[in-house]
Amino acid sequence: VPQIESLLGRLARVVGPTNVITDPDLAKPYVIERRGRYTSLPQAIIRPASTAQVVEIMMLCHQAGVRIVPQGGNTGLTGATVAAPGEIIMQLGRMNRIRSLDARNFSVEVEAGVVLADLQRAAAEQGCHFPLSLAAEGSCQIGGNISTNAGGVSVLHYGNARELVLGLEVVLSDGRVWNGMRKLRKNNTGYDLKHLFIGAEGTLGIITAAMLRLFPAHVRQATAWVGLSNVDDALRLLAKLEDRYSGELTALELVPRVALDMVRGRWPDLIDPIAAIYPYYALVELTSPAPGADLRDGLGDLLAEMAEDGCVRDGVLAHNAEQTKTLWSLRERISEAQGYFGGSIKHDISVPRSRIPAFMRAAADAVGRAMPGVVIVAFGHLGDGNLHYNLSQPVGMDRADFLNRWEEMNRVVHDLVVLHGGSIAAEHGIGLARRDELARYTASVELDMMRALRSAVDPDGLLNPGKVIDLPSR
Numbered sequence: 001v002p003q004i005e006s007l008l009g010r011l012a013r014v015v016g017p018t019n020v021i022t023d024p025d026l027a028k029p030y031v032i033e034r035r036g037r038y039t040s041l042p043q044a045i046i047r048p049a050s051t052a053q054v055v056e057i058m059m060l061c062h063q064a065g066v067r068i069v070p071q072g073g074n075t076g077l078t079g080a081t082v083a084a085p086g087e088i089i090m091q092l093g094r095m096n097r098i099r100s101l102d103a104r105n106f107s108v109e110v111e112a113g114v115v116l117a118d119l120q121r122a123a124a125e126q127g128c129h130f131p132l133s134l135a136a137e138g139s140c141q142i143g144g145n146i147s148t149n150a151g152g153v154s155v156l157h158y159g160n161a162r163e164l165v166l167g168l169e170v171v172l173s174d175g176r177v178w179n180g181m182r183k184l185r186k187n188n189t190g191y192d193l194k195h196l197f198i199g200a201e202g203t204l205g206i207i208t209a210a211m212l213r214l215f216p217a218h219v220r221q222a223t224a225w226v227g228l229s230n231v232d233d234a235l236r237l238l239a240k241l242e243d244r245y246s247g248e249l250t251a252l253e254l255v256p257r258v259a260l261d262m263v264r265g266r267w268p269d270l271i272d273p274i275a276a277i278y279p280y281y282a283l284v285e286l287t288s289p290a291p292g293a294d295l296r297d298g299l300g301d302l303l304a305e306m307a308e309d310g311c312v313r314d315g316v317l318a319h320n321a322e323q324t325k326t327l328w329s330l331r332e333r334i335s336e337a338q339g340y341f342g343g344s345i346k347h348d349i350s351v352p353r354s355r356i357p358a359f360m361r362a363a364a365d366a367v368g369r370a371m372p373g374v375v376i377v378a379f380g381h382l383g384d385g386n387l388h389y390n391l392s393q394p395v396g397m398d399r400a401d402f403l404n405r406w407e408e409m410n411r412v413v414h415d416l417v418v419l420h421g422g423s424i425a426a427e428h429g430i431g432l433a434r435r436d437e438l439a440r441y442t443a444s445v446e447l448d449m450m451r452a453l454r455s456a457v458d459p460d461g462l463l464n465p466g467k468v469i470d471l472p473s474r
């Protein structure tokens with residue numbers, strides 16, 4: 001009697017036995033969720049090396065009715081790569097080739113598993129710039145960046161990941177390939193399907209490759225750390241920078257003093273850029289691909305003018321690459337530092353920039369009333385109206401007691417976000433962590449359209465089940 005080969009056996013013939021991982025020790029990097037909120041229990045992790053292998057895997061899993069959770073660098077912060085028992089994680093890290101770079105068209109064709117920092121470097125070697133930049137860039141992958149429509153620190157100038165995508169190659173849940181790898185900046189031939197997959201968090205297809213936009217490399221740059229009294233002044237600084245440097249302003253990040261104290265508490269060797277203490281700091285960056293006057297002089301003059309009218313309290317300019325890196329590391333280490341000071345309840349919100357001061361005042365008041373002593377660590381991409389409105393546990397409170405109030409505090413913050421015309425998921429996406437919040441704050445007509453799209457593209461519900469939005473039970 002011929003033996004029926006198991007699914008894993010057949011998958012091993014596609015990708016090679018070492019790329020079907022079932023050993024719990026080897027599985028660790030793929031099943032551990034960095035915030036420790038979820039546990040993944042997949043039957044295996046599979047690591048394809050080509051689009052053809054992804055096609056075969058999807059066909060086999062489709063036939064067997066086995067569900068697939070796509071995974072890139074596993075740096076996402078919403079539990080979107082967590083797999084339930086019986087599911088298979090498809091990790092794209094072996095698909096890490098830069099297929100071609102067209103410097104005259106300012107475009108680059110990459111496989112989904114290319115690590116973001118590797119793409120930045122490859123672009124720089126050809127005199128180009130790939131602007132997506134975020135603190136996890138050493139391990140997150142292009143497929144993950146596109147699937148989360150990642151934001152990061154250059155959105156102010158270049159937009160989110162969505163704005164950087166010219167074309168995609170996607171394998172659907174039944175194994176069919178959609179080759180949308182166009183290099184075009186103009187193309188109105190029917191529905192623009194790539195946008196369906198951008199930000200879909202792996203629920204509609206497996207992105208196997210992307211055609212991305214490049215930009216000219218910078219030849220001038222200025223980075224400053226600015227002391228401020230309040231958020232209103234940070235917005236006044238932003239407005240002034242946009243008036244004078246609309247073409248060069250690349251980033252404006254907000255760092256409250258409490259966040260800087262946490263970073264310096266965790267890494268005491270890091271130096272406070274400004275000796276005096278201010279309630280807020282802005283990290284400002286200007287860049288330009290064109291030769292011209294030193295941007296540092298211009299930025300220094302602007303800060304001096306704003307100091308005269310009382311908006312800016314103090315500021316320092318980076319004078320070399322090392323100093324620039326140090327200033328950025330103060331900003332980029334905030335999340336990690338916060339974890340060192342006990343539990344933290346996270347919010348990834350955006351409101352229209354004009355509403356930020358009113359939102360911040362209302363939220364501080366409401367959060368303080370709900371939980372006296374809670375520490376508000378609201379930092380991040382002020383220039384985009386996107387703040388990581390995180391709450392650290394009050395001194396002396398039990399960590400578990402604090403974290404048990406996650407939903408209650410979400411309600412306090414998210415109700416106010418919505419009241420101020422904002423979003424409860426600005427750049428990290430929905431995943432599992434915000435699925436109920438999405439359902440709560442989204443109009444039923446919008447939820448119906450999302451469900452209809454998901455059912456149309458993946459009728460058997462095989463891709464990243466349980467994430468973003470539930471399908472009606474079949």
Ligand SMILES: Cc1cc2nc3c(=O)[nH]c(=O)nc-3n(C[C@H](O)[C@H](O)[C@H](O)COP(=O)(O)OP(=O)(O)OC[C@H]3O[C@@H](n4cnc5c(N)ncnc54)[C@H](O)[C@@H]3O)c2cc1C
Nearest residue numbers: 072073074075076080141143144145147151152201202207
């Ligand atoms: C320190 C730190 C800082 C961060 N800063 C930012 C920031 O500034 N801005 C920001 O937007 N995010 C930020 N993030 C979140 C995270 O890095 C981004 O969401 C990133 O884009 C995820 O990429 P990844 O490769 O790790 O994806 P993963 O975490 O592996 O996956 C994320 C989602 O994409 C899906 N997916 C992955 N690859 C594919 C594929 N090939 N096809 C289909 N679906 C796929 C997964 O199923 C999942 O739904 C940060 C994270 C950390 C740890």
